[in-house]
Amino acid sequence: MTKTILITGASTGIGYATARLFQQRGWNVVATMRSPEKAGALAALENVCCLRLDVTDSESIQQAIAQALQQFGSIDVLVNNAGYGLIGAFEACSIEQIERQFGTNVFGLMAVTRALLPHFREQRSGIIMNVSSIGGHMAFPLYSLYHSTKWAVEGFSDSLQYELEPFNIRVKIIEPGPIKTDFYERSADLATKPGLTAYDAFTAKVMAAMKNAGDTGSPPETTAQVIYRAAKDGSRRLRYPAGGNAGALLFLRKLLPDRLFGGIIRGAMLR
Numbered sequence: 001m002t003k004t005i006l007i008t009g010a011s012t013g014i015g016y017a018t019a020r021l022f023q024q025r026g027w028n029v030v031a032t033m034r035s036p037e038k039a040g041a042l043a044a045l046e047n048v049c050c051l052r053l054d055v056t057d058s059e060s061i062q063q064a065i066a067q068a069l070q071q072f073g074s075i076d077v078l079v080n081n082a083g084y085g086l087i088g089a090f091e092a093c094s095i096e097q098i099e100r101q102f103g104t105n106v107f108g109l110m111a112v113t114r115a116l117l118p119h120f121r122e123q124r125s126g127i128i129m130n131v132s133s134i135g136g137h138m139a140f141p142l143y144s145l146y147h148s149t150k151w152a153v154e155g156f157s158d159s160l161q162y163e164l165e166p167f168n169i170r171v172k173i174i175e176p177g178p179i180k181t182d183f184y185e186r187s188a189d190l191a192t193k194p195g196l197t198a199y200d201a202f203t204a205k206v207m208a209a210m211k212n213a214g215d216t217g218s219p220p221e222t223t224a225q226v227i228y229r230a231a232k233d234g235s236r237r238l239r240y241p242a243g244g245n246a247g248a249l250l251f252l253r254k255l256l257p258d259r260l261f262g263g264i265i266r267g268a269m270l271r
C-alpha cells in the first residue's frame with residue numbers, strides 16, 4: 001500500500017525538498033504550510049495535498065490532519081520540520097520573540113505530535129521525525145534561544161521514544177548542519193532593542209560568520225535524502241546527522257572538552 005508522509009513547514013527549504021523527494025519516490029505527501037498559496041510547483045504534483053497548518057494554531061493542526069486522513073486514509077510518517085531561528089543578544093530579545101520561538105520550535109512540534117499520536121496508536125505504527133539541528137548538541141554565539149528550543153526537542157524526542165515503543169511508533173531526530181535555505185535570511189528573526197548598542201560590534205562579527213555558514217551550506221536535498229533513508233531503514237536508530245559536515249561536527253563536540261570546543265568556536269566566529 002502507498003505510504004503517506006505529513007510534513008510541516010513544507011513551503012520552502014528542507015520541508016519543500018522532502019516533499020518533492022517523497023513524491024518522486026511514489027509516496028502520498030501531505031505538504032503543510034502556513035500559506036498554501038505559496039505551494040508553487042508542489043500543488044500541481046500528483047499525490048501531493050497542500051494544506052494550511054500553522055504549528056501555533058491548534059485548530060489548523062486538527063483540520064489539516066482530518067483532511068489528510070480523509071484524502072489518504074492513513075498517515076505513516078510525520079516530519080516536524082517547521083522552525084526558524086531567533087538571532088541576537090539575549091538581552092535584546094523581547095518576551096514576545098522568546099515566546100514565539102518556543103511556540104513554534106517546541107510547543108508547535110509537540111502540538112502536531114499530540115494531534116497525530118492517537119492515529120499512530122490506533123494503527124499500531126508510525127514514525128515521528130523531529131528536525132532538530134547540530135545546534136541541539138552544541139551552541140554558537142547569539143543563538144541562545146534557538147539552541148534552547150533545539151536542546152528541548154532533543155530531550156523531548158529522546159524520552160518519548162520509550163513510551164511509544166510498545167505501540168510500534170518510532171521517534172527519530174534529524175540533525176542538520178548548515179543548510180542553504182531561507183533559515184539565515186528571510187526566516188530569521190533578528191533581535192534588536194532600541195538604545196541597546198553594547199552588543200553591536202560582537203553581533204556584526206557573528207553575523208558575518210553565520211552568513212558565510214549559510215552561503216556555503218549543503219543544499220536542502222541532502223537533508224531530504226537523510227529523512228528518506230530514516231523513513232525506510234526499518235531501524236530503531238534515533239539520531240541522523242544531515243549535510244553540512246554535521247556528522248564530523250557532532251563527533252568533535254562529543255570528543256572535546258567544553259574549553260577546547262569553545263576555543264574552536266571563538267577562533268572561527270569571534271576573531
Ligand SMILES: NC(=O)c1ccc[n+]([C@@H]2O[C@H](COP(=O)([O-])OP(=O)(O)OC[C@H]3O[C@@H](n4cnc5c(N)ncnc54)[C@H](OP(=O)(O)O)[C@@H]3O)[C@@H](O)[C@H]2O)c1
Pocket residue numbers: 008009010011012013014015033034035038053054055056081082083084085104108131132133134135175176177178179180181182183184187217220
Ligand atoms: N538551514 C539550516 O542551516 C538548518 C540547520 C539545522 C536545522 N534546521 C532546521 O530545519 C528546519 C527547516 O528550516 P529550513 O532550513 O528549511 O528553513 P526555511 O526554508 O526557512 O524553512 C522553515 C519553514 O518553517 C515554516 N514555519 C515557520 N513558522 C511556522 C509555523 N508557525 N507554522 C508552520 N510553519 C512554519 C516556514 O514557513 P513560511 O514559508 O510560512 O515562513 C518555512 O516553510 C527548521 O526546524 C530549522 O530549525 C535548519
